[in-house]
Amino acid sequence: MIRIDSVTKRYPDGTVAVDRLSLEIPDRSITVLVGPSGCGKTTTLRMINRMVEPSEGTILIDGKDSRQQPVNTLRRSMGYVIQNAGLFQHRTIVDNIATVPRMLGWGKEKARARARELMERVGLDGSLAKRYPYQLSGGQQQRVGVARALAADPPVLLMDEPFSAVDPIVRKGLQDELLRIQDELGKTIVFVTHDIDEAVKIGTMVAVMRTGGKLAQYAPPAELLSNPADAFVEDFLGTDRGIRRLSFFPSAGLRLLTAPVVAVDATAEQIAARGTAEAPYLLVTDVDGRPLGWIEPGDLTAGGVDAARLVSYGRPFVVGTDSLRAALDCAVLSPTGWAVGVDAEGRVAGVVSQQAIGEAIRKAHAEGRTDAQVAR
Numbered sequence: 001m002i003r004i005d006s007v008t009k010r011y012p013d014g015t016v017a018v019d020r021l022s023l024e025i026p027d028r029s030i031t032v033l034v035g036p037s038g039c040g041k042t043t044t045l046r047m048i049n050r051m052v053e054p055s056e057g058t059i060l061i062d063g064k065d066s067r068q069q070p071v072n073t074l075r076r077s078m079g080y081v082i083q084n085a086g087l088f089q090h091r092t093i094v095d096n097i098a099t100v101p102r103m104l105g106w107g108k109e110k111a112r113a114r115a116r117e118l119m120e121r122v123g124l125d126g127s128l129a130k131r132y133p134y135q136l137s138g139g140q141q142q143r144v145g146v147a148r149a150l151a152a153d154p155p156v157l158l159m160d161e162p163f164s165a166v167d168p169i170v171r172k173g174l175q176d177e178l179l180r181i182q183d184e185l186g187k188t189i190v191f192v193t194h195d196i197d198e199a200v201k202i203g204t205m206v207a208v209m210r211t212g213g214k215l216a217q218y219a220p221p222a223e224l225l226s227n228p229a230d231a232f233v234e235d236f237l238g239t240d241r242g243i244r245r246l247s248f249f250p251s252a253g254l255r256l257l258t259a260p261v262v263a264v265d266a267t268a269e270q271i272a273a274r275g276t277a278e279a280p281y282l283l284v285t286d287v288d289g290r291p292l293g294w295i296e297p298g299d300l301t302a303g304g305v306d307a308a309r310l311v312s313y314g315r316p317f318v319v320g321t322d323s324l325r326a327a328l329d330c331a332v333l334s335p336t337g338w339a340v341g342v343d344a345e346g347r348v349a350g351v352v353s354q355q356a357i358g359e360a361i362r363k364a365h366a367e368g369r370t371d372a373q374v375a376r
């Protein structure tokens with residue numbers, strides 16, 4: 001849908017902000033521009049909606065040169081979200097969101113109804129509609145910014161460091177929300193960040209830029225983590241890229257053991273029959289199959305469990321949904337070195353050792369198998 005073709009931006013003072021950049025931005029996906037401060041991310045984004053005009057090269061939107069359509073028509077097809085939301089302070093939340101539909105001539109009631117619908121979509125409680133921006137938290141304001149950009153249902157969303165000003169927990173929530181909205185609405189999103197973790201988490205494609213406005217690498221996140229193009233990209237990805245890459249491998253193929261799993265109401269015979277030489281502990285579950293904790297086999301007798309003897313299982317991973325990274329994290333956090341896999345309802349599906357996870361990692365690497373869904 002958007003093709004950036006050998007585009008250069010030279011500002012009047014001679015600064016070359018973007019240098020012969022070419023990018024094919026796929027339809028209905030999230031393309032992230034990432035790189036150190038001053039590498040030309042914002043300039044690139046603003047050239048797409050012509051807030052900044054390219055000095056050389058062409059930007060094609062749906063195959064048409066962006067200069068050939070009136071700038072207002074172009075901008076109307078592109079929602080724009082910035083850091084700190086950039087809300088109108090003297091307008092209520094509902095009227096902030098209704099801004100573009102009103103500009104397009106919608107009646108007040110229709111525009112407000114649309115705004116309320118969008119509030120729900122971005123996870124904002126309807127009770128906030130009549131408040132003013134200063135009465136909202138930073139994270140809530142960012143959600144309003146996203147809702148406002150979506151109000152006229154533009155096919156394209158341009159987002160410039162939209163979540164940079166909020167704390168890490170709120171930021172994670174906003175990222176998850178964006179991915180959910182994207183699954184529902186299928187917009188073409190171009191997203192600027194300087195945070196490589198954010199880029200890898202939300203990007204379908206990631207363009208790593210380097211100072212001087214040059215493209216260092218353009219690839220899907222898993223590819224970026226496994227094959228950085230050069231030392232600059234490798235350095236930018238950080239030291240734990242091997243671990244982060246595991247986010248792209250599903251946990252579904254892990255060999256789970258059920259032999260060490262025993263219910264709290266098991267009989268003496270059942271208890272005697274559980275366990276395996278591989279696992280030094282038994283995992284006790286409640287009567288519904290939810291994990292309670294690990295116990296040494298000799299410490300479990302029929303008729304209930306002594307809670308004081310239970311060793312924490314840490315945190316379980318959801319089999320199939322969570323990645324190998326999550327499974328490994330659970331095993332590392334578990335005092336026994338074993339991870340507990342559960343189904344979507346939280347019932348134990350089986351347990352797996354660090355060693356077995358290590359084998360699965362080696363196998364996945366050898367097969368080069370990744371699963372983009374798991375990345376999220």
Ligand SMILES: Nc1ncnc2c1ncn2[C@@H]1O[C@H](COP(=O)(O)OP(=O)(O)OP(=O)(O)O)[C@@H](O)[C@H]1O
Pocket residue numbers: 011012013015016017035036037038039040041042043044194
């Ligand atoms: N209006 C301007 N006039 C002159 N130089 C500019 C102008 N706007 C940006 N620049 C310069 O162009 C380069 C790229 O800036 P840009 O804002 O696109 O980078 P960025 O990657 O988005 O940076 P940041 O992450 O810090 O926001 C920088 O060197 C910047 O100083």
